[in-house]
Amino acid sequence: MRRGGLRYLLGAAFHRLAWTEWGPPEGAAVVCVHGLTRNGRDFDVLAAALAGQGRRVLCPDLPGRGDSAWLPDPMAYAPPAYVVALGHLLARLDGPVDWVGTSLGGICGMLLAAAPGSPIRRLVLNDIGSHVPEAATVRIAAYARQGHRFEDLAGLEAHLRQVHAGFGPLEDAAWRHMAETSARRLPDGGIAPHHDPAIAVPLARARAAPIELGAVWDRVVAPTLILRGAESDVLEAATAAAMAARPGVALREFAGVGHAPALRAADQVAAVADFLAA
Template sequence: MASPEGLRPLSPATGQFRCGIGPFKAMLRWVEWGPPDGMPVVCVHGLTRNGRDFDALAMRLAARGRRVICPDVFGRGNSDWLPDGKLYNVPTYALAFQAFLAHLPKPYDWVGTSMGGLIGMAVGAVPGISPRRIVLNDVGPFLPARALGRIAAYLALRHDFATLEEVETHLRLVHAAFGELPDAAWRHMAETSSRRTPEGRLVMHYDPAIAAPVLGAPVVDVDLWPVWRALGQPVLVIRGAESDLLDEATAAAMAAREATRLTVFPRCGHAPALIDADQTGAVADFLS
């Protein structure tokens, strides 16, 4: 996958950290780019995604001397699955990340897409571990029930595939709102979003139990404005112009806060993929 600034797409380094989750321990694993002594940026993905979604952004930030850490949240990618599906929720993730962030050199920045943005809001007001700056990619402190219902319907589906081409076709359909991506980006997504079962089939690279909290709860509006008001650092809010999760009214209310910048990208919904040069450039400039 070509870098926006011409950096060769070398394989990233990897890391892991064992986190406490209630009475359990689970390994958080990540890929990272850039110099080990660079100022860290933690990039956290959406509900069914993984840390490789940030490869293009990470290479751009690494070219500017940043150390970019892209975790797989528990139950996704290479991180451990949790023993109880009810543990797959933002408060659990935020508490687990606190131990990881306590060991991370300061200052650092946070980039969060959708669920990753909610985790960023949760840790953003915690003294001693809060990031210097936060990027919220198409998520905010009000989550409309209609968008959550769409997500719940998607999570209720079960898929397996015979070929990588079938995986790519599926991703192009369910993530069409990511916007107009080049063929190479969709193929990269298929390669990094699937795993092969012992039976030889391909499935999405996450624990099906991540759906448990979503499918087990009534679909209602979620109000997180008190969490938003607790943030003190500068925030970049990114919105896809056609997004159903971050609506125009919520984005405008967020932009009214001092030290908040709102950037809206056309021809995409939930959520901008942070792959093309305009999107990665907006993030890089805000964090520079």
């Protein structure tokens, strides 16, 4: 695993986008983008597997998360700003890429894949689709505002187990890895999640409503694999089925999982690897 970064221009200032990178630098590129409160280390297992197949895998931290810079304006924490940052990464790669996006990372992937001249060759949407119900957006906004200080790593791990129970039946080592790669030390000795608490501000100020991305999805032409947790409240079964009815779109559903498959289980990793190898 290597670390990388670049400067991107957003508004009137430059900010740093950071990522972890796996596999040979000359390998065909895969970009893996995480969900709302997470970071690029969520893809460690998938990235290692793809790197073993000769792929170059880049797992960026979205602005305000992980090692990427926090933004001075909380209202900038929204997909348009994320797409600007990620667009700079795609420009740096300057060639075809495959995209794996979990939740918010999938929204960013759809937006980029829908753009004319997009370099995205194949798209994996992990538990996100053209419609997100209002109840799910309310739930996500609520947990994004929770838990910004813990006494120790165990407290953070307990919090992650609660709010991300939908990831499925993970082993204890997986939850501990998630906590270790999600923590930042506070000056008073406490632990906080490794993201800017202000990422919740736009969600708190927004009117509760479903997210409608049908017009974006209609412009995506890249072959697409949709992954769905069978118990997901974010990607409803009817939405996934309607999307998968289009030519060039495949759907895989995983039992015992909600929002979103953690992409650590062997069957989940294999589904992604097999699709991207085509």
